[in-house]
Amino acid sequence: MRILILGGTSFVGRAIAEEALREGCDLTLFGRGRTGRELFPGVPRLLGDRDSGDCAALRGGSWDAVVDTSGYLPRQVGDATAALGDRVGRYLFLSSHAVYVREGVAPGSDESTPRRSPVRHVRRVEDLDDETYGPSKAACEDDVLARYGDRATIVRPGKVAGPHDPSDVFTSWVRRAARGGRVALPGDPEQPVQVVDSRDLARLAVRLLLDDRPGTFHAVGPAEPTTLGGLIRTCAAAAGTEVEIVPVPPEAAPPMFPLIRTDHAGQQRSAARARAAGLTATPLAVTAADVLAWDRARGEPPLRAGFSAAEEEHLLREAAGAGR
Missing domain, CATH: 3.40.50.720 (NAD(P)-binding Rossmann-like Domain)
Known part of the structure; x- marks a missing residue:
């Protein structure tokens, strides 16, 4: 073709x-x-x-x-x-x-x-x-x-994740989780999240062409539903670390903070039609491990998404003080 x-x-x-x-x-x-x-x-x-x-x-x-x-x-x-x-x-x-x-x-x-x-x-x-x-x-x-x-x-x-992602959205959580420890989260850890591995999206696109298939298709993943907290913990496990998620005030985050959304239903869309047409489902842990390896290979340049280390440390200190 x-x-x-x-x-x-x-x-x-x-x-x-x-x-x-x-x-x-x-x-x-x-x-x-x-x-x-x-x-x-x-x-x-x-x-x-x-x-x-x-x-x-x-x-x-x-x-x-x-x-x-x-x-x-x-x-x-x-x-x-x-x-x-x-x-x-x-x-x-x-x-x-x-x-x-x-x-x-x-x-x-x-x-x-x-x-x-x-x-x-x-x-x-x-x-x-x-x-x-x-x-x-x-x-x-x-x-x-x-x-x-x-x-x-x-x-x-949906949100696409994988190696070579220029947006830093998923990469920022992969890198942060790899450091382990207390992680500041200005959102609901139970918020549903849908990300699709770029390679699954690519397989779907090429398969639709090879099958000469018309129509409209959702490309979403992973196969098993996950939450934002679950995603962060999966990224940590892929890196061999452990994390403690610490809720911090949502207003502490800049607009469009990575993967935080208020429209929860928009993160729970059906992939049934795309799955039937050939959409594969790379496990989230594999996506996280591959992004981590790619990020380290490129030298972990500064990210445009997420908190800086100083910002997060300040929020974690405030959270610890409020809990006393």
């Missing part, structure tokens, strides 16, 4: 490229050429920049399938699909759970959950925020479906 990946050298795209090559697919990558230049020697690369609307490199060639990992704005999707025309078979768009409404959702919700109203007014990726990211992705979904119909496939991942 000839697959074109829009992206393919950073995190999720990289995992999908690796999986496609393992399956013997004939791969082409499209991107700006700024990252991962050493990856995938021998794989053809088309250079362009979706942010600036430069998709000229897509005007030649044909592919059995396209995986869009880098479409965030409707104009980006429109530019790519206009350049590709009908020279592609299936178009798989990587969307997000952020497309869904946030109120009135029950645990176990499936892909029929109502979406937020699509928006098209955001012109630059850097202008997306919590209020517009999901609605912009919803508009992208609509455009892919309108253009390709039954040749469109939508995958909506």
Whole structure:
């Protein structure tokens, strides 16, 4: 199968490229050429920049399938699909759970959950925020479906975790748990959490293409339900340490603290349709161990997520004083 990946050298795209090559697919990558230049020697690369609307490199060639990992704005999707025309078979768009409404959702919700109203007014990726990211992705979904119909496939991942993750969200908990000891948690340790291993997401995407399967699919994990406290303890066990979770005031945390959410039902979505289509389930302990090994191999650079050591120590001292 000839697959074109829009992206393919950073995190999720990289995992999908690796999986496609393992399956013997004939791969082409499209991107700006700024990252991962050493990856995938021998794989053809088309250079362009979706942010600036430069998709000229897509005007030649044909592919059995396209995986869009880098479409965030409707104009980006429109530019790519206009350049590709009908020279592609299936178009798989990587969307997000952020497309869904946030109120009135029950645990176990499936892909029929109502979406937020699509928006098209955001012109630059850097202008997306919590209020517009999901609605912009919803508009992208609509455009892919309108253009390709039954040749469109939508995958909506939850929080993706794995090696090479640039977000630091899961990595911050892996690294903190590896230090062991008392861990400050500005949230409910019983809060449900769903993360999906990037390699499971990649296997699902490639399997959907190989099976030429249309539809919309949740990519969530792990297979066994877990909580935020359970995730932290699993990360500690993977590192061979022990932790004591210490609740601290939620207001002590900056906005969007790693994996802390108030919409608990949004962390309990059903993966039944994706599992039936081939979504695998890497154990959370394996994901944690692999992220820890990758993080240590890269030298554990400063993280942008979570508390600093000084911030956490201050909160832990306050918590100890309040408990006397």
